[in-house]
Amino acid sequence: MWALLPLKEFAAAKQRLSPVLSQRERAALAQAMAEDVLAELRDHPAIENILLVSNEPSGRQLARQFGAEFLSESGLHARGLNQAVKAGVQVLAERGVDNVMVVHGDLPLISAAEIDELVRAHFGNGFGKKADDSEGSGMSEKALTLVSDTAGEGTNCLICNTAIEMQYSFGPNSLAAHLDAAARIGLDARVVPLPGFGCDIDAPTDLLTLLKRLEGSKAKHSLSVVAQFALAERLLTVGSSTYRADFLLSQAG
Numbered sequence: 001m002w003a004l005l006p007l008k009e010f011a012a013a014k015q016r017l018s019p020v021l022s023q024r025e026r027a028a029l030a031q032a033m034a035e036d037v038l039a040e041l042r043d044h045p046a047i048e049n050i051l052l053v054s055n056e057p058s059g060r061q062l063a064r065q066f067g068a069e070f071l072s073e074s075g076l077h078a079r080g081l082n083q084a085v086k087a088g089v090q091v092l093a094e095r096g097v098d099n100v101m102v103v104h105g106d107l108p109l110i111s112a113a114e115i116d117e118l119v120r121a122h123f124g125n126g127f128g129k130k131a132d133d134s135e136g137s138g139m140s141e142k143a144l145t146l147v148s149d150t151a152g153e154g155t156n157c158l159i160c161n162t163a164i165e166m167q168y169s170f171g172p173n174s175l176a177a178h179l180d181a182a183a184r185i186g187l188d189a190r191v192v193p194l195p196g197f198g199c200d201i202d203a204p205t206d207l208l209t210l211l212k213r214l215e216g217s218k219a220k221h222s223l224s225v226v227a228q229f230a231l232a233e234r235l236l237t238v239g240s241s242t243y244r245a246d247f248l249l250s251q252a253g
């Protein structure tokens with residue numbers, strides 16, 4: 001199985017963190033999180049190779065650093081996340097790659113154990129087996145395996161056969177959209193709950209969760225950016241008042 005990592009240009013990434021991070025900090029964090037994801041994918045035996053699809057100017061060099069392949073999003077005539085994913089998957093299909101794991105770059109807490117679990121869910125236990133595959137040997141032609149964000153709304157990771165005519169709808173409420181798309185074309189869809197994969201860093205509250213969970217994790221690139229910009233010292237103060245405001249609002253409602 002290949003992994004496909006779509007990446008927005010770092011300079012434009014993580015806009016929703018602008019209330020708490022400067023542009024330089026957002027770019028550095030976006031890059032560091034992507035590096036942590038790339039490192040986990042590179043080290044996992046189930047992942048044959050990684051394809052990075054991006055317009056990020058340093059993308060080719062980043063890919064090289066992690067033994068990954070790079071394709072320029074504009075070179076593929078793609079624009080935006082869904083077109084980039086679609087174009088990347090098509091390239092893999094044309095090369096005869098069977099299965100692809102589309103993984104987002106803002107998931108610094110993914111782990112080898114979670115990748116194991118996800119791959120097992122995709123291939124294992126007869127899930128997605130061919131109709132004539134009574135042995136359940138793990139054929140995955142009709143399987144769609146998804147991991148949502150913790151809110152159960154977005155799609156942080158998706159595994160499918162590259163030959164499937166999947167309509168990618170990454171963006172708000174993409175989990176429901178992907179389940180609908182799967183139902184329309186008769187895929188056997190499964191959502192796997194995984195705390196690391198579920199933790200995408202979008203909003204300031206996600207950053208607080210990350211700060212609490214980073215220590216002891218393997219996300220050394222993210223840890224280094226957190227230290228470089230003293231994010232824990234700065235944000236945990238903002239965080240406590242954010243939590244207080246949320247608590248008061250919930251009490252008032």
Ligand SMILES: Nc1nc2c(ncn2[C@@H]2O[C@H](COP(=O)(O)OP(=O)(O)OP(=O)(O)O)[C@@H](O)[C@H]2O)c(=O)[nH]1
Binds near residue numbers: 073
């Ligand atoms: N190739 C490509 N990847 C994208 C694009 N937009 C988002 N991504 C990637 O898709 C994944 C999920 O993106 P988001 O969580 O929306 O991240 P983001 O766009 O940096 O965040 P915001 O600016 O706050 O919306 C990350 O790996 C992003 O780098 C895009 O236009 N092209």
Ligand SMILES: O=C(O)[C@H](O)COP(=O)(O)O
Binds near residue numbers: 149156200
């Ligand atoms: O489908 C998704 O979840 C998006 O690609 C990413 O969602 P986000 O913008 O909530 O991270």
